[in-house]
Amino acid sequence: MLVTLLGTGTSSGVPQIGCTCAVCRSVDFRDKRLRSSIHIEIDGRSFVVDTGPDFRQQVLRMDLLQLDAVLYTHEHKDHTAGLDEVRAFNFRSGRDMPIYGRPSVLTQLTQEFAYIFAEKKYPGIPRVQVNPVQNQPFDIQSIRVIPIEVMHHKLPVYG
Ligand SMILES: [Zn+2]
Numbered sequence: 001m002l003v004t005l006l007g008t009g010t011s012s013g014v015p016q017i018g019c020t021c022a023v024c025r026s027v028d029f030r031d032k033r034l035r036s037s038i039h040i041e042i043d044g045r046s047f048v049v050d051t052g053p054d055f056r057q058q059v060l061r062m063d064l065l066q067l068d069a070v071l072y073t074h075e076h077k078d079h080t081a082g083l084d085e086v087r088a089f090n091f092r093s094g095r096d097m098p099i100y101g102r103p104s105v106l107t108q109l110t111q112e113f114a115y116i117f118a119e120k121k122y123p124g125i126p127r128v129q130v131n132p133v134q135n136q137p138f139d140i141q142s143i144r145v146i147p148i149e150v151m152h153h154k155l156p157v158y159g
């Protein structure tokens, strides 16, 4: 299994817009941090955990050509805003993108990306296949995934 950290930044990324602190003004490449996401490559499968606002940039940077599923930790926008970009993988594969998350996360996605889930869809939008996850192990294409519920302040999320 190969895990690539696509982003390790805060919700606003580093540097943060308008911030003049030493870290945000630093020229050290380690102070350029995109929003949190990881890519997992295992047995020829390709998964990402979360699709934040930097998802397109992260995918282009690692030249990712194959994506078999998206797993969501939680519904905050810095982890979900890039969902629209999965349509590029729809175009390549001709398949709907399986997405996995807590029921509350999936509900939030249907509200924030209403056009994706609309009865009448306009052409070119992302196509997803929704998979609610309970707090127990599950398989994606024979790969075992074990969600670990942790608290994100007062919000239960999955690690
Ligand atoms: Zn700063």
Ligand SMILES: [Zn+2]
Binding pocket: 074, 076, 152
């Ligand atoms: Zn969060």
